Amino acid sequence: MKRNKPKYKQIIDAAVVVIAENGYHQAQVSKIAKQAGVADGTIYLYFKNKEDILISLFREKMGQFVERIEEGIAGKQKAAEKLLVLIEYHCRHLSGNHHLAIVTQLELRQSNKDIRLKINKVLKGYLELIDKILINGVETKEFSEDLNIRLARQMIFGTLDEMGTTWVMNDQKYDLIVQAPAIHRLLLNAVGGKY
Amino acid sequence: MKRNKPKYKQIIDAAVVVIAENGYHQAQVSKIAKQAGVADGTIYLYFKNKEDILISLFREKMGQFVERIEEGIAGKQKAAEKLLVLIEYHCRHLSGNHHLAIVTQLELRQSNKDIRLKINKVLKGYLELIDKILINGVETKEFSEDLNIRLARQMIFGTLDEMGTTWVMNDQKYDLIVQAPAIHRLLLNAVGGKY
Amino acid sequence: MKRNKPKYKQIIDAAVVVIAENGYHQAQVSKIAKQAGVADGTIYLYFKNKEDILISLFREKMGQFVERIEEGIAGKQKAAEKLLVLIEYHCRHLSGNHHLAIVTQLELRQSNKDIRLKINKVLKGYLELIDKILINGVETKEFSEDLNIRLARQMIFGTLDEMGTTWVMNDQKYDLIVQAPAIHRLLLNAVGGKY
Amino acid sequence: MKRNKPKYKQIIDAAVVVIAENGYHQAQVSKIAKQAGVADGTIYLYFKNKEDILISLFREKMGQFVERIEEGIAGKQKAAEKLLVLIEYHCRHLSGNHHLAIVTQLELRQSNKDIRLKINKVLKGYLELIDKILINGVETKEFSEDLNIRLARQMIFGTLDEMGTTWVMNDQKYDLIVQAPAIHRLLLNAVGGKY
DNA sequence: GATGAATGAGTATTCATTCAT
DNA sequence: GATGAATGAATACTCATTCAT
Known part of the structure; x- marks a missing residue:
């Protein structure tokens, strides 16, 4: 179950920070990845897409x-x-x-x-x-x-x-x-x- | 005063129709222009920008x-x-x-x-x-x-x-x-x- | 009719050159546009997509x-x-x-x-x-x-x-x-x- | 000699099936590995790369x-x-x-x-x-x-x-x-x- | 030998805006 | 005033390959 792995929550928390600080339309996946301390591609191991x-x-x-x-x-x-x-x-x-x-x-x-x-x-x-x-x-x-x-x-x-x-x-x-x-x-x- | 010219209201009414029927993110300026019956560039004679x-x-x-x-x-x-x-x-x-x-x-x-x-x-x-x-x-x-x-x-x-x-x-x-x-x-x- | 406009043929000829010189997988749309002397977006006024x-x-x-x-x-x-x-x-x-x-x-x-x-x-x-x-x-x-x-x-x-x-x-x-x-x-x- | 080991042939046969059924561009290494019943990384013990x-x-x-x-x-x-x-x-x-x-x-x-x-x-x-x-x-x-x-x-x-x-x-x-x-x-x- | 989680480079396409006519 | 062809910046996602276990 992906949802219990630490990186899952890590990415979600990163998304909250990035969206709050940059706004919805400036919250690129790469920014979220960087904030979460993972590679862009890693995001897609835990989430189907940005949505x-x-x-x-x-x-x-x-x-x-x-x-x-x-x-x-x-x-x-x-x-x-x-x-x-x-x-x-x-x-x-x-x-x-x-x-x-x-x-x-x-x-x-x-x-x-x-x-x-x-x-x-x-x-x-x-x-x-x-x-x-x-x-x-x-x-x-x-x-x-x-x-x-x-x-x-x-x-x-x-x-x-x-x-x-x-x-x-x-x-x-x-x-x-x-x-x-x-x-x-x-x-x-x-x-x-x-x- | 631009606001009293017929095309001003014409464009606004076109925008309402286009946004309602296509959704905000599918309401391109060119669609609004078409619905209003004017050229794309004409929009910019009456409005500073899309916003x-x-x-x-x-x-x-x-x-x-x-x-x-x-x-x-x-x-x-x-x-x-x-x-x-x-x-x-x-x-x-x-x-x-x-x-x-x-x-x-x-x-x-x-x-x-x-x-x-x-x-x-x-x-x-x-x-x-x-x-x-x-x-x-x-x-x-x-x-x-x-x-x-x-x-x-x-x-x-x-x-x-x-x-x-x-x-x-x-x-x-x-x-x-x-x-x-x-x-x-x-x-x-x-x-x-x-x- | 788009196909008779000079830019249509211009872009096709540019594509031939770019693909021949760079190979199929290195023939990016931006390269073709540059070779044709037009902006990237102009390509899409004449062609639906890269295909x-x-x-x-x-x-x-x-x-x-x-x-x-x-x-x-x-x-x-x-x-x-x-x-x-x-x-x-x-x-x-x-x-x-x-x-x-x-x-x-x-x-x-x-x-x-x-x-x-x-x-x-x-x-x-x-x-x-x-x-x-x-x-x-x-x-x-x-x-x-x-x-x-x-x-x-x-x-x-x-x-x-x-x-x-x-x-x-x-x-x-x-x-x-x-x-x-x-x-x-x-x-x-x-x-x-x-x- | 790797070429005589069973997994070598196993992977090649898997590649034939995967490419035939999915097409060249949909034949990812991971799919071939799965079809061959081995881990992705194992492929690279027998082959230098996908090519x-x-x-x-x-x-x-x-x-x-x-x-x-x-x-x-x-x-x-x-x-x-x-x-x-x-x-x-x-x-x-x-x-x-x-x-x-x-x-x-x-x-x-x-x-x-x-x-x-x-x-x-x-x-x-x-x-x-x-x-x-x-x-x-x-x-x-x-x-x-x-x-x-x-x-x-x-x-x-x-x-x-x-x-x-x-x-x-x-x-x-x-x-x-x-x-x-x-x-x-x-x-x-x-x-x-x-x- | 075997695994599989993690990596990160690379690109087609849209659309608001401009400006020569 | 009106036009519409041309512009060009900006971004999600895939997948071959690696390497710690």
């Missing part, structure tokens, strides 16, 4: 992210608390990965439709996580019983995404994590929750 | 959009009503411009950071409009008095944007306009408004 | 060759004379086009199967010319009446081709044209003709 | 072929009979080695000039065999006394080669061996022989 690097990058990083949230949520009873965990982790995830934040919020969005479609499939895991919290909240009557799950999910994801993108576009110069409670209050209000 | 076409496109179309919302809002008293107008116009704007919806929600996002930064400047007008409604709502005590305007604005814009993008990605196959009231309720809840 | 240059080259040059033989044959009555014209023109064609001889006898044969198949289609015109002479000779009873046309054609073409290739491989250092009568006698014997 | 595999392949197979013809000829008195043996063996050789026929008649010709020159050296043994038959025929006055040996050899080889190539290009779908007598008659006529 595969980008999608794998997103899958690996987003996968870890979703897993960690799931663990964090597991300890919480109330849907409102789960939502807070999600928001906090989202903020911390962006804050704690300077380069990755740039790559996922800005650079990777320049990729072509094919890549974006595949990235969307990976994102689905995150969206389903949000759905689970919402459905749970409705079932326990914490949230409005007539809540439109899809719209609420779009609101939550859209808000967090817009927040993240704005923050990255402003060069990450303010503190994202301290805003988590305020975001939580807004979104909780929206879905009819109380705190 | 200038895209930004001008966004400026023209978004400008009209903001103007129309401002007119719609003018007739409303309550902030909650203004917010509803904004949401409805947003949905109608997307629904009524098949090609433009694809271009602004999907294709133009693949442009590089430079263009996206300039697009963001154009968007500022829309964001300020949202801010105005929010500030008005806080002042009239319709909305929570401790509302974080910036976060609330990011939530509103992020929600509408995410909603629009999802809708376009799903080939615009469901009705966006009928969802406006539900969105309105969610967002109004969030900011502490009542209806 | 198209090679096939067009073969088509143009072989087309002229076959035409000239047809003219030469037209003036002859006897099939034996026609065969002599064909052989003489074949020898003269190779002798008089130093570079082209190298390209068609050696270099172009290194091309991949796709290109070779398309080249074969062009060659068909030449093979049909041989067939016509043979059929004519059989009908006029100059040649054996039980002559196997296909085999005889393979013999004539195979002999001329082998002769040409050997000559080019030996750096064209002996006179090909003086051998035409001897070749003619051999092949005429073969098909049962007299002289 | 060496191809030339060795040709030398081994052509060597066996020439030996067998020499044996067949040994039993014949007349030059005309010897020529018939050569033609029959040539046809049988191609007919009986499906893969090898493809490799020698089509694929190996795509190799570069260097390899083709070395292959020609190997072919020399075959051409000398033809020469011997021709000289013998002239000396016994079976053939024309003013026969140009070189041209006659080029005719015989060129004819057989063209016949073989055409047959392979047509997917070997007709019977080659039954044509031997007709070819024999043509070539015998050419050199002035009687039957």
